[in-house]
Amino acid sequence: MADQITVFEVGPRDGLQNEKRPIATTDKISLVNDLADCGLRQIEVSSFVSPKWVPQLADAADVFAGIERCPGVTYWALTPNQRGFDAARAAEVSHVAVFAAASEDFSQRNINCSIAESLQRFEPIMAAAREAGVSVRGYVSVVTECPYSGAVSPDAVADVAAKLHALGCTEISLGETLGRARPDAVDAMLRAVIERVPAERLAGHFHDTDGYAIDNLDVALSHGLRTFDAAVGGLGGCPYAPGASGNVATERVVEHLHTLGYETDIDLDALRSVGRRVKALLSKA
Numbered sequence: 001m002a003d004q005i006t007v008f009e010v011g012p013r014d015g016l017q018n019e020k021r022p023i024a025t026t027d028k029i030s031l032v033n034d035l036a037d038c039g040l041r042q043i044e045v046s047s048f049v050s051p052k053w054v055p056q057l058a059d060a061a062d063v064f065a066g067i068e069r070c071p072g073v074t075y076w077a078l079t080p081n082q083r084g085f086d087a088a089r090a091a092e093v094s095h096v097a098v099f100a101a102a103s104e105d106f107s108q109r110n111i112n113c114s115i116a117e118s119l120q121r122f123e124p125i126m127a128a129a130r131e132a133g134v135s136v137r138g139y140v141s142v143v144t145e146c147p148y149s150g151a152v153s154p155d156a157v158a159d160v161a162a163k164l165h166a167l168g169c170t171e172i173s174l175g176e177t178l179g180r181a182r183p184d185a186v187d188a189m190l191r192a193v194i195e196r197v198p199a200e201r202l203a204g205h206f207h208d209t210d211g212y213a214i215d216n217l218d219v220a221l222s223h224g225l226r227t228f229d230a231a232v233g234g235l236g237g238c239p240y241a242p243g244a245s246g247n248v249a250t251e252r253v254v255e256h257l258h259t260l261g262y263e264t265d266i267d268l269d270a271l272r273s274v275g276r277r278v279k280a281l282l283s284k285a
């Protein structure tokens with residue numbers, strides 16, 4: 001049987017969070033439903049963050065209220081603090097993600113606190129999640145380079161990833177936020193992380209500014225990672241990573257994985273149609 005890869009769709013969250021033009025809540029709901037129809041089984045729907053920081057996702061609760069919840073599909077939300085976690089629970093979200101960074105500067109710009117403070121903020125979320133049977137994914141951003149302080153050491157990434165793992169995150173997604181890393185940098189980073197966290201608990205999250213995302217994904221595959229984040233249409237970027245472009249496109253990832261002989265259970269033609277629709281929607285928005 002072919003090796004199975006999990007493609008974790010982050011388009012509705014990472015793809016849309018940086019979009020300045022207004023996008024109707026109903027369009028976001030349709031996007032999530034369409035992605036589930038393509039066979040995606042892990043979908044990051046939105047974030048319960050401050051609407052002053054990320055205005056585009058201020059309708060997270062309404063999006064969650066409007067989507068169809070397909071059996072077998074897991075719908076995720078980002079929750080930076082207890083308040084976000086409580087709002088997510090009120091919206092019947094059962095899978096949340098906390099997000100930390102491997103550089104102090106990015107942590108301050110993105111969530112207005114130090115790395116250590118962010119990990120402390122996650123502790124009550126982890127406790128509440130355990131109590132409620134909620135799974136928590138952890139992100140580490142800027143795993144090779146920070147837009148504010150430059151190169152990030154592999155050990156710094158491994159340290160934050162290991163702490164998120166020790167806190168109880170079921171999966172740690174390694175965010176190459178800027179999309180400028182070359183495969184050798186990703187290789188060095190993964191070697192350090194895998195000494196502290198098993199590869200089966202890791203996901204690769206590659207932005208594609210310089211066009212190396214697929215090469216970086218191949219490096220991660222060679223290290224045993226089997227979960228990859230991607231955004232339909234290659235949408236997105238982080239508001240706190242100036243100059244970074246979108247996530248690697250889900251269509252490209254799925255096509256590449258199928259060419260290599262991996263299974264994803266995703267209908268590539270249907271996914272391409274969703275990609276075209278969402279790009280048309282954004283150009284009209």
Ligand code: HMG
Nearest residue numbers: 048049050053080083084110111112139141142175177238
């Ligand atoms: P803060 O200003 O330090 O927090 O923000 P605060 O507790 O002082 O609150 C400030 C205001 O926000 C208050 O409102 C709070 O009520 C409100 P005010 O009194 O000024 O009217 N507030 C909230 N509102 C709604 N939901 C909440 C919430 N918390 C506070 N949960 C905070 C701290 C973390 C909230 C803020 O910095 C924030 O929302 N940051 C969001 C950052 C973000 O979403 N970044 C993008 C996602 S990360 C990413 O893209 C990278 C990733 O893709 C991986 C990769 O590529 O590397 C994951």
Ligand code: MG
Nearest residue numbers: 014175177238
């Ligand atoms: Mg990202």
